[in-house]
Amino acid sequence: MHFNSDNVVGASPRVLAALVAANAGAAGSYGADPWTARVEAAFDALFERKVHVFPVTTGTAANALACATICPPWGALLTHRESHVIDDECGAPEFFMGGAKLVGLPGVGGKITPQALDAYFAAEPGGVRRPPVKALSIAQGTEFGLAYDPDEIAALSAAARARGLRMHMDGARFANALVACGCSPAEMTWKAGIDLLSFGATKNGCLMAEAVILFDAALAEDFRFRRKRAGQTLSKQRLISAQFEAYLADDHWRALAAHANAMAARLAAGIAAIPGLRLGWPVMINEVFPIAPAPLLAHLHARGVACHDWTDDALPPDNRARPGEIVLRFVTSFATVPEEVESLLAILRDFAAGRGA
Template structure:
């Protein structure tokens, strides 16, 4: 009963098979192979963007750090949610790659940045060289609270940012889960809503180790090419990254995986919500569930072998709080999570089925 993360699961069979197929024979290195070129074209078609530049990397941290470094100079600042992964879980990698630039956290319920909060920050008058100018806004899709930005919400935030000369980055570690919920096209969720760079995630949703920096602004492509190499993230055997991304995108595999994870999260949420003393402060919009549990139930689940993480309370909705004798926790479903897995946890919790 491991619901700690969608990183705890292995890779999907389709992606493992693709790696094996790509392994045979010699091919050009450092992404100059035909499969890497084909993946670029696949992404361009998927995102309806013929000028899209595609830079595969092995980790989400690399994707975020390199992307933000291309947008923010050492004397600049990047705005993000105060609980964003780039802020709290990447050991300062974005700031390291930005050579001293700062991440500045903004508040918001469920990990979402509200336009009013962004506008208020951008409205503060700059003090010349005494003030680090904001050069980027980073949005997490889905958020650290498991919520999903709608295209109109992304567009509103992007418009505010662009009015102030601020570029927009999207951390799409769970982009597939968000898109499976939104039902819109990848283009509508990104560049058509104002996103300049997307960190496109695959590792949490079936890949072995594969992400991609998708650059919608051609003027940024060259600097990212050099930064990826200089940062040690241009793999010599690039075809093995390309093979994963190719299989991930083929035949809608990425969205099918995400939809399964989302369905299991919804099933888990329904079952937990029926238990006495359990409440869900946010709706379940992707593959993450954040119940507030009675401490006794939390202890019972852990004693039964359930694995999950306690969670921060800073972005709870107004009027909601975690009382004494309660725990806010996070449970995540993966593409490989089954109804049997979910129902085992619900049974341990005392639920009567999903």
């Protein structure tokens, strides 16, 4: 049973069928194809305004190029200290920013608050000893399965704007967060002050489809050269655009995310009823983080469950891990079925009851 990531499953049948159909025949290269034109229009409709869409192949490319667009080599970009951008991109953002600095801020559940931003700037010494802060990047959802609602984003972006900062959103699980918050894509992004978005689809039903979406036309001209220089301007772009077209059509992407979220909610409800287990953070998207006795991880692995232990630094102050406890991460996907969730819950109940591995 694979609960270690939503990257472990392939594409939804609808997306895969669209990719196979787009493979037939010939079409213009480097985005000069009908699929890309239709997808650009679809994104305009989705975000309720003209946007500038740049497909890329990976979330790392999307995040690194987006950060480089809003932070110069002599600047600094703030993010959560355990965000994917700072912890899991192998230095790609710093590389594409040309040496700019990533600075991590604290925050429960991976969320940054205006108060954390205020505290950082209050401690800044000024002068030229540190690079000037130019941008802020937030994750939607966070590395701990939480999502910012539009009011939270707007408050944070207002605090950032007051200091002249641009705002980036890492939306690797954008669809899951959107479904959880029950708002529109526009309300979650540009209407709340986001300048550019890494729009992820690979985790939610596509094979290899990410995009950087720019809400400010002034950023787009330079970005097309930045993407080319990074080797992310694809000659057969229609094969990514075809995935996006099927993904967005008829709200397929929301349905996939809603299913993944529902499987996580089902798992969380079952875990909450098991003695000795408790949730580290509220379950909002498709990730579940129980705090559990440390031996449980080996028990799960012995029973064929793939999952990760997780950092506990961003736990709420009133729900810290105790000695002998760890935090586990279970991730559901669009392909998770209820039977898998129930099988995992049975294994967890066996452990709690003292039955052998």
